Amino acid sequence: MTLPKILAVLTSTGTLGDSGMPTGWYLPEFAHPYNILAPHAEIVVASPAGGAAPLDPSSVEAFKSDPQCVGFLNTQTALWKNTQKLSDFLGRAGEFHAIYFVGGHGPMFDLATSSVSHQLVNEFWSAGKVVSAVCHGSAALAFIRTANGTSLLAGSEVTGFSNAEEDAIQLGEAVPFKLEDKLSKASGGHYVKADSLWGVKIAVARDGRLITGQNPASAAAVGEAILKSIRS
Template structure:
């Protein structure tokens, strides 16, 4: 059975504000929905381990989000995440980083997960991320010293979407700019439209609308 490692943030607020944050629920639930439908298994990990903060759990009309959140298996895993120190990366077929603003404050600079992801990728593994999730790709350095992103075309949450969402002045850094400076190419479509980019074994999605497509692309890459 294919197994996917899902690293999530421990940071529970938007940047340095007191606004509740963490991982944006639909971006993890929609991908997990696709993975479980394909018969794959997953584990959720974080830097510190333990209960991981989620927001966007009460969105009306998102049936997939509601179904996954109601699953006891998911609740057990999000409330008891594996600390990075206990992760054996060789046990997984892919790594998926869901978004949410929280990871801009921890996973975007964390070298522990970055080293695991580099090893995973160089051993033929797949890396996926959606919305702000690609921030976790920024610190990934390959064994030759190159950034993973240096030869990869990606997408992620855009400046226009930050402005629309009212977060442009609260975020620790602008993801689009950070990715544009490091990646071979940054791609985007109009705000809130779906965009999924698959380049080599890296899958990225622009925004929450793209989570479903990232899940499908991840399943396809592992099938």
Template sequence: MSRHVLMIVTSNAKMGNTDKRTGIWTEELAVPYYALLDAGVQVEIASPKGGEVPLDPSSIRPRGQNDAAVERFLADSAAMKKIGNTLVASKVDAATFDAVFFPGGHGTMWDLPFDSGVSKAVEAAFAADKIIAAVCHGPAGLVSAKRPDGKSILSGKRVNAFTDAEEDAAGLSQVVPFKLEARIRELGADFENGNLWQAYAVRDGKLITGQNPASSKLVAQHVLQALELGTEKFAA
């Protein structure tokens, strides 16, 4: 029986009140996208606004200089068609998918936490006991989702994300609307992290979170394990 995963990405291309462009960090989309696809998983992509979504230009080097998954993604007409015409998150029944996956990119910080369609999708997946995964700034899509008792779905869970130290090192702590690690801690999660810029991921039941772009592969491997597809088919 084929597995289905819903990826939810940012629609936001602007970094707050600055003129700096942002969007999806391409590696965090491409690596898990192909990990899933190559394992036979059907992948759909949604966003708060639907339609075309932005790739962060900072995450794309000249052709031939990117990681293999990014090069493959940029040359893949089917993949480019998906991000050129994403589904509207509020119109998708996340509970019908086996997993919901949030790639990161700084763009997420300005729309995912504030979009009711996104939080409702997460709540639907959580209520249906589906796998929920996110990498880097992707957990921004989880911070507004609540359990039926009103508490955060992250409360009491082991969670990882882009750390405050990494945000400081990136020089963007005063630009983002809030620090992701701090917010996750405020929500009652047990925040875990590795060293700066090193691959690190945490799985707590059906919640899977990773720290940064380098963690994309680890998060994808955890998702495949949770889907009972193993990791032997994983293609970096």
């Protein structure tokens, strides 16, 4: 039996704007969904530039006691050291069941405004595939316009890293925009979040085809929702 394919997208941005602070993709936001999905799907990994995708070192430190993250870090290095170039997947949505944007602050600086990424998401969406993201990975969806000029997220419940969470880690001034604000605008006021900081929250809309998670704690739930959708 042929396994369904999922395209996981990592950032190529390793520096937090002009601050000089290291950033990248966030460890549990790839590790936790990967461990859920890998037994049931073939996961292909891409990034805007291809090659090695920068891993946010702060996520390694923050999750050094998480067995799943430690195991992933020790055994799956090839996944992010040898990513394929995102543009290579244009015109190939038919090969996949879903696209998933891993979070970390990096996507705020590249995937959010990438014309290649936007075109690819539109191709996946038009082909009836699952479009998903977690935390700052939702930035990849915030500015996408469909063929008729409307926001991809219009009228749909959506989530991503909240303003309060950004302020809590004192990076509200370091990012190019507040993700909660942009997602709320793009969705027409349908942004949702957990009742407390760092709480688990996912939004599943459009008959299970649009899946987003708020923060690192929500990554596993996003993985479960993707699995449910590609199996239905």
